Amino acid sequence: MSDATSSARAQILGGIRRSLRRGELTGEDRSAVAKRLADPPRGPSVARGQLPQAEKVALFCQWAETLNATVARVGPAEVPGEVSAYLARNNLPANVAMAPSPLLEGYDWAGQKMLSIRRGRGQGSDQVSVTGAFAGIAETGTVVMATGPDHPVSLNLLPDTHVVVLRESDIVGGYEDVWGRLRARYGKDLMPRTVNTITGPSRTGDIEQTIELGAHGPRRMHILVVRD
Amino acid sequence: MESTAHAFKENVGHALADPNLQDSLAKLKVGFSERRRQAAERLPEFEALRDRARDIKNHTLAHLDFYLEEFERKVIGLGGHVHWAPTAADARRIIAELCQSVNARTVAKSKSMVAEEIALNEHLEALGIAPIETDLGEYIIQLRHEPPSHIIAPAVHLTKDQVADTFLEHHAKLGFDKRLTERNDLVAEARYVLRQKFLDADVGLTGANFLVAETGSSMLVTNEGNADLSNTLPRMHIVLASIEKVIPTLEDAAVLLRVLARSATGQESSAYTTLNTGPKRHEDLDGPEQYHVVLLDNGRSSVLGTEMQDILRCIRCGACMNHCPVYGAVGGHAYGWVYPGPMGAVLTPQLVGVEEASNLPNASTFCGRCESVCPVRIPLPKLMRHWREREFEKHLTPKAVRQGLAMWSFAARRPALYRRLTAMANRVLALFGRADGRYRTLPLAGGWTRFRDFPAPQPGGTFHARWAKRKA
């Protein structure tokens, strides 16, 4: 740390402590705050998402559609076929950029003769991406993308159309359940570089407060909710 | 940006005479408040969540040093960098040096009110670095060389036709020489033009809605996806955030997110809520190689522990301005600086000085609608009143107001005198003729009678005079 940085740091932290009329937190005060950080209290529980799993899935689908995504509920064997059929139904090119993830590799893409697949990060010219999802949030119809080697961030953002493959068993009630799963997978206090939680297609209300879809991110989001 | 808060009254005059602005405000007043109301009604726990949101922010402010240090520790642990900026000049210098360290020519910027606060664009431009605003609203006003007029809808003062003219003027040289008439075409054209700029940018600069101490993450809430492109594609990601943006944990974020979008736009959830934690990991296929967080104080630490502390709870949702009848009449530019509406009327005097911004806390009827919708329950009218008290103490209150108040208070503290004076006023007003029941003009009441008739007193004397007679 340079001298300038450390003195600026001391200046700000010192200013805060002067205003709060105390020194650096110590003793019981400090352990109380440290405990809150280690074992975070939950906010008021939101009843909407606290449902049996089947109803959670239904609520997820309902909100996702309300918030301008489209949803197809399919069995595992139907995933590749639904991707092709969705693209055909919407007159979209059968060229997709796909996340190189074990989840997606588990489906039989070879059977889709018309579908051309490139695996890797997103590019500015991509029309369609296909990715998995780390979780879905029933409360708001949100998909959660924990990005990493098997899920480049750019696939969530650059293409015009984003096809998301989400397993029913990955649908949870609210954010807190997602945090629990992230901690279980990556460790407490550790996060992948980027976690995108995405609710429907990109949108803007910046011209006359009227919502238009596809501002910078995808114009269309199609979610395949897959029976386990 | 340069403050014109001192010229509030002139600004108001222009705003009230601007028909495009008045059209836009008419839409805003109905749209935002109705959508917020519906969103709040759909979530039975909304009021309990507001209480908790307030408590979380209060807890954080009381331990702000601790959480900032925790946040810093986590960021550094993951290979990121934290820069402390006591002043706006410090933040400008730090960001410029970071940009220069990678020989940046362009910076893709996602909407940041803190960047407006420190006048970052002007500074970068002077150094030959081009900041490119990527939020559609910010992009529009950047092309027009205008400041934002709203903290979440920066171009809310403009009509579609004005945007169409602006795009034609600036995009014609890129081959877009047809004037567009549809909103979706305007959005598509901006998307196309900005896409290449994202891909070419050397640095991505974003603000942060929250900084999560537990994980060292910066959290960004947007609808367009521009912030995510800004923090993913360029090789350096700079987060510029003020110190009060830190919160303890992801659980706290869950509470705040539930009230933020609903209060701001009435959405169940914004389209993108993104957590960025450190730079790209070794095996990641994309993401920035460098991750820097610039923590700006700019006077905020001195607000802690004062009667103004509650303003530091603000999560910048814009609900107070969406519901403010004064903002609804004059729009954001009249306030003369970065933060308009009720939260601006409290924050601006703090950041640019109460002498410069003395009108802002006074231009309120204290109707209380802002406080009634604030997701973190900031008592905005009370804080505006505190500013009025400070102005009164500093003798900044206009002389005519002070003198009038002094005369009135002399009488009001002497009930017998006051009775005689009101009885006299009652008779004097009668002299002006109560035959019409009202006056079209009245001496010393020009502010009123310019726009309104003034009702005459009922005949028969004051209430107290008549009550005394009745009891006699």
Added chain:
Amino acid sequence: MSTSSPRPPVRPRRVALFVTCLVDLFRPSVGFAAVKLLEDAGCTVEVPPLQVCCGQPAYNTGDRTTTRAIAAQVIDAFEGYDAVVAPSGSCGGMLSHHYPGLFDDDPALKARAENLAGRSYELIAFLVDVLGVRDVGARYQGSVTYHDSCSGLRELGVKAQPRNLLGSVQGLELREMKTPEVCCGFGGTFCVKYPEISNAMVGEKSADIAATGADTLLAGDLGCLMNMAGKLQREGSAVRVRHVAEVLAGMGDLPAIGEPERG
């Protein structure tokens, strides 16, 4: 006039009327309407002679010293009454919500301010919530629209009470505005310090009022009423403007605010 249960166990009997400066000077009939409504509900009404103003002009100008002096004077003047009632949400709110905070450095006065705050009410809320009045036995031939004055609405929760009592008035039809809860632009000294903004706000309000087609505008605060009446009359509107207490007290035949005496 009938009242109905549930009633509070002890009904305040000795009620002090806080007249308010504007009612005293401009529209005493509002004070007499308040007295009638309170007496009809079984209260003994007194008007403490040493009362002047609640102090809001000083308070909202930032003059805390004067505000405290006036508040202390009000606390003295209203000592010992079961309840203090004002025909104004703004003045009522000042007594019940703002006085205690003025005396944080004076525990004795703060305790007295809190005691007063606990006994202070806006008139209509007092009639409905405390006295349990449900029917005022009045008549008013016409359609009315009701403006929710800000302090009454947001500080004191006055919303349903006036509408409930207006519902008991024979011949009266209530027509709601689109935005009855939006400020009319009065704001005390605001309307003369920022007349252009105030005018824009009251102009919008008068359009909302006109759109209801109601022939009468009612509200519970004389400041707001004078502001709206002045604007409506400047615009040549025929809408009559009255304090809600006047209509509830059967005094709806008096000349309206800003109307000349008849014949």
